[in-house]
Structures are given as C-alpha cells and as structure tokens.
Amino acid sequence: MKRKTLSKEVQYNGIGLHKGEQIKMKLIPAKNGGIVFKRVDLEEGRNIISMSIENTFDLTRGTNLKNEFGAEIYTIEHFLSALYIAEITDLVVEIDGNELPIGDGSAKFFLEIIEDAGIQELEEDVEELEIKLPINLTVGDKHIIALPFDGYKITYTIKFNHTFLKSQMLEIVLNRESYKNEIANARTFGFDYEIEYLKKNNLALGGTLDNAIVVKKDGVLNPNGLRFEDEFVRHKILDLIGDLKVLNRPIKGHIIAIKAGHALDIEFAKLLKKQEEKIC
Template identity: 85%
Template sequence: MKRKTLNKAVQYSGIGLHKGEGIKMNLVPAETGGIVFKRVDLEAGKNIILLNLENTFDLTRGTNLKNEFGAAIYTIEHFLSALYILEITDLVIELDGNELPIGDGSASIFLKVIESVGIKELEENVDEIVIKEPLSLTLGDKHIVALPFDGYKITYTIKFDHTFLKSQMLEVILNKESYKNEIANARTFGFDYEVDYLKKNNLALGGTLDNAIVVKEDGVLNPDGLRYEDEFVRHKILDLIGDLKVLNRPIKGHIIAIKAGHALDIEFAKLLKNQEEK
C-alpha cells in the first residue's frame, strides 16, 4: 500500500469527552514522519507526541499517548479508527488541549472531515502486517486470537452481566464500504451507574446523550434509541481498529476478540510487532 496524507489542511472543533472543554483540531498534511500529535498549547520542543506503541499509557478508559516530557493526548482511538480505514499514514494533528473532540461518540465526523479535503497518495510504500500463523493473547476472561486470512476480518464478542446489555457478537470483513455502513456510526457507551463515579473523578465531564449511549436497567437513556440493535459490539470493533492503528500499518488477517478492550488491544499490538521483528 502507498503511504497517504491529506490534500490540504482542515480544521474541526468540538468538545473533549473527559475534560468537557472546547478543542480545536487542525489536520496538516505531511509527506513523512508518520502520525504526529502537536500540542500547540504547550512549550515548543516538548509538545510533539508520536503515534507509537512506546508512547501508549493509561489504557483503562481509552487509548492515550504521552512523550518523554509528559505531554499527553487522550481518547485517540475513534480518530485512529478513521485514519486506518482511509489509509492515512502521515499527518500532523495540531491540538490546543489534551484530548480529541468526541464528536457524536463515533468515528463518523472524522471520516467526513478528512474526506472533505481528499486524500493524497505518497511515493513510499508501507508494508502490511501479515498474520502468517495463529497468535493468541489472554488476560483473565479477555482474549484476542489472530489467524491467517486473505483480507482483514474481525470477529468480536462482548458479554456483560447486565439486565439489558448481555452478549453480542459480530463478524465483519473490513473495507471502506463495510466500515462506513456497519462500524463508523457506532457510538461509545457506558452504564448509568458509572456516571456519578466518572463525574466525581473529573472524567466524562463532556459526556452527554449527544455523544455517548448511556445504558440503563431496561434499555438506553438516549431518546432516539440505538442506531443498530448491536451498536455496542460494533463500537468495540471500531475501538479495536483504532487501537491497532498504533502500528500505523495495514493488517492482513482474521482477528477474533472476546471481551477485549484497550489494554488488551495494545498488548496484542505489541505481539503483532514482535512477530514482525522475528
């Protein structure tokens, strides 16, 4: 695959999920250098955060990056998911805060913003990560398995001990069309009993029913309901695609995830990287 960037710079502003503050995001084309986050609100020289495995940290409620100076950027997985499917490998993301705008809680706004200016193909190639033999990773009751496959397929199962949200499973062969139709619009979600805890710990301060699904005992609080009956597992697939984008390379294989999550996703990315380096 050829490396790709944007045709020209484009801006987007929105609310950050956890701090609840307005964030301005400026996407700047780059010919080389990979995916680079630049905190324009911080001191020059210490404000550059590269997308790589070594910079990931604090994976409890999202995928986050920080550099050696402590500059951090939070909740990048939805944006990375859109970058993966649009094959963007080189880009500078200028931000005036420490997290990305949440949009409507899905990846759809990032697709629209990027496609509004178009994509530019670069000269250099980027090699695929090819799953050549079975790989697996387990942490408690969370599992990820990868198998050889001619394409990129994800099978995901979620299971919750909840009166409304129990088990869901979905399998999708990923391409731009299937992603846009089946995955991109699926929103992040949480449970009503978590809201007070999150607010008290200065998290989800920007969370509303306009940018997240809130699950209650017998349904969801969102007045318009769900976009898909199985929107929850679709969003988990969206997250997984974004988390594995930390490798910034296309993936060829069948990934099977059971109750995974950000921390296991990133550990699995390390496993994929180690397989490539052998």
C-alpha cells in the same frame, strides 16, 4: 500500499469527552513522518507526541499517548479508527488541549472531515502486516486471536453481566464501504451507574446523550434509541481498529476478540510487532 496523507489542511472544533472543554484540532498534510500530535497549548520543542506503541499509556478508558517530556494526548482511538480505514499514514495533528473532540461518540465525523479534505498518495510504500501464523493473547477471560486470512476480518464478542446488555457478536470483513455502513456510526457507551463515579473523578465532564449511549437497567437513556440493535459490539470493533492503528500498518489477517478492551488491544499490538520481528 502507498503511504497517504490529506490533500489539504482541515480544521475541526468540538468538545472533549472527559474535560468538557472546547478543542480546536487542525489536520495538516505531512510526508513520511507518521502520525504526529502537536500540543499547541504547550511549550514548543516539548509538545510533539509521535504515534507509536511505545508512547501508549493509561489504557483503562481509552487509548492515550505521551512523550518523554510529559505531554499527553487522550482518547485518540476513534480518530485512529477513521485514519486506518482511510489509509492515512502521515499527518500532523495540531491540537490546543489534551484530548480529541468526541463528536457524536463515533468515528463518523472524523471520517467525513478526512474525506472532505481529500486523500493524497505519497511516493513511499508502507509494508503490510500479514498474519502468517496463529497468534493468541489471553488475560483472565479476555482473549484476542489472530489467524491468517486474505483480507482484514474481525470477529468480536462482548459479554456483560447486565440486565439489558448481555452478549453480542459480530463478524465483518473490513473495507471502506463496510466500515462506513456498519462500523463508523457506532457510538461509545457507558452505564448509568458509572456516571456519579466518573463525575467525581473529573471524567466524562463533556459527556451527554448527544455523544454517548448510556445504558440503564432496561434499555438506554438516549431518547432516539440505538442506531443498530448491536451498536455496542460494533463500537468495540471500531475501537479495536483504532487501537491497532498505533502500528501504522495495513493489517492482513483475521482478528478474533472476546471481551477485549483498550489495554488488551495494545498488548496484542505489541505481540503482533514482536512476532513479526521474530519471523523476519
């Protein structure tokens, strides 16, 4: 596959989920430099954060990056998910805060602004990451497995000890069309009993029913309900796609995830990289 960037510069302004601040984000075409975040609110020369697996940190509630100077960028997984499906490998993201805009809690608006800007093919190739042998990672009751497959397929199972949200499973073969129709619109979610804790810890200050699903004892608080009956597992697939994008490689294989999350996703990405290096 050829490396790709945007055809033109594009800007988006929106609220950040955790700080609740207005964020200005500018996407600038680049050539062969990978995905780079530039914090324009910080000192020049210390504000560049490269997207690499070595720069990931604090994976409890999202996927975040930092550089050696302490500059940080939070909640990048929805954006990376859209970049993966659009095959964008090279981009400079100028941003005036420490987190990306949350939009409606899905990847839909990110994909829309990418497609509106247009996609430009570059001269250099990017090598596919092909799963040639079974790989598995288990931490407690959380599992991720990779198997050989001619394409990119994800099977995901979630299970919660909750009166409304229990178990969901979905399997999907990924391409641009299936992602746009089945995954991109799925929103992030949380539970009503978490709200007080999050607010007390200065988290989810920008969270509303317009950008997240809030699960209550017998349903959801969102007045318009769910976009899919199994929207929760669809969003987990969206997150997994974004988390594995830190490798910045197209993936060929079947990924099976059971009760995984950002921390396990990134550990699995590290394992994929290590296993490929051994094979090579």
